[in-house]
Amino acid sequence: MKLEDRTVLITGASQGIGAATARIFAAHHPLRLALLARSEDRLQALAKELNTRPGVQALALVADVASEQAVQNAIQQAERAFGTVDILINNAGVGMRSPVGEIDNVLARQLFDVNYWGSINCIEAILPAMKAKRGGLIINISSIVGRRAMPNAGIYCGSKFALNALSEAMRLELRAHNIRVVSFYPGVTKTEMGRNELTGDVSQRRGNRIRKTPVDVVGKAIVRAAQREPRDAYATWFDRFFVLTATLAPSLMDWMLARSYSTE
Numbered sequence: 001m002k003l004e005d006r007t008v009l010i011t012g013a014s015q016g017i018g019a020a021t022a023r024i025f026a027a028h029h030p031l032r033l034a035l036l037a038r039s040e041d042r043l044q045a046l047a048k049e050l051n052t053r054p055g056v057q058a059l060a061l062v063a064d065v066a067s068e069q070a071v072q073n074a075i076q077q078a079e080r081a082f083g084t085v086d087i088l089i090n091n092a093g094v095g096m097r098s099p100v101g102e103i104d105n106v107l108a109r110q111l112f113d114v115n116y117w118g119s120i121n122c123i124e125a126i127l128p129a130m131k132a133k134r135g136g137l138i139i140n141i142s143s144i145v146g147r148r149a150m151p152n153a154g155i156y157c158g159s160k161f162a163l164n165a166l167s168e169a170m171r172l173e174l175r176a177h178n179i180r181v182v183s184f185y186p187g188v189t190k191t192e193m194g195r196n197e198l199t200g201d202v203s204q205r206r207g208n209r210i211r212k213t214p215v216d217v218v219g220k221a222i223v224r225a226a227q228r229e230p231r232d233a234y235a236t237w238f239d240r241f242f243v244l245t246a247t248l249a250p251s252l253m254d255w256m257l258a259r260s261y262s263t264e
């Protein structure tokens with residue numbers, strides 16, 4: 001999709017991948033950016049920064065994606081300010097690590113409320129206007145571990161597998177309405193996500209030794225996916241290779257993951 005003169009709504013825009021993606025989108029002005037998350041101060045600071053860029057209008061939308069009503073209100077606010085949203089980026093998400101047998105059901109449901117139902121809430125709120133306009137683009141931010149689950153992260157991975165299923169179904173359903181759906185799979189990225197996890201002490205884990213992709217690289221790849229509208233998109237060749245290996249050689253991947261996650 002041509003990005004200039006569009007309205008883009010990014011959830012989870014107060015930090016990390018969402019904020020980086022907003023900054024990169026801002027290069028494609030004129031552009032209207034609706035930035036949604038719960039942290040008002042961070043959102044207002046980012047909106048202020050982006051509003052200084054020529055041709056960019058940015059609006060902070062304070063909402064919890066887990067609340068259907070709050071999302072409806074926020075999207076109505078965006079539509080009143082900017083008109084129909086052309087591009088929705090479902091990026092808000094939280095992590096959680098718990099081995100099976102130690103899963104806190106309340107937190108696990110909270111995670112699904114954000115990662116899975118939060119995306120559904122945004123899609124449902126935005127679709128009527130996109131359908132009426134007969135066009136739009138929805139990018140669902142999944143994860144490479146939404147294609148191949150990792151030890152101690154079954155709940156988080158499950159939420160991303162569920163999101164992929166939704167993307168696959170809606171991609172075909174929405175084709176007749178000229179609304180495209182991209183599944184984007186980041187790998188390990190340098191953000192505060194580990195600190196924001198619902199449970200777990202991440203400092204001791206071996207997985208943390210993996211080289212993390214800079215957040216700008218991921219943001220650029222998301223903006224490129226918005227331009228090119230592929231079915232599936234990745235930020236790096238390593239991420240693509242990881243998913244390919246997991247698909248073609250699942251037992252080899254079991255062996256590699258078991259080795260790197262064993263406690264010794």
Ligand SMILES: NC(=O)c1ccc[n+]([C@@H]2O[C@H](COP(=O)([O-])OP(=O)(O)OC[C@H]3O[C@@H](n4cnc5c(N)ncnc54)[C@H](OP(=O)(O)O)[C@@H]3O)[C@@H](O)[C@H]2O)c1
Nearest residue numbers: 012014015016017038039064065092093143188189191193
């Ligand atoms: N970092 C990685 O290694 C990695 C890898 C693969 C996939 N991903 C995915 O990429 C996305 C972004 O992750 P990130 O690394 O940028 O994480 P992050 O730095 O922790 O940022 C998460 C964003 O989501 C927002 N958010 C969380 N809960 C929310 C809620 N209930 N309602 C509205 N907004 C909410 C947060 O804002 P507030 O706290 O202000 O609400 C924040 O802006 C997530 O979907 C994540 O699963 C990340």
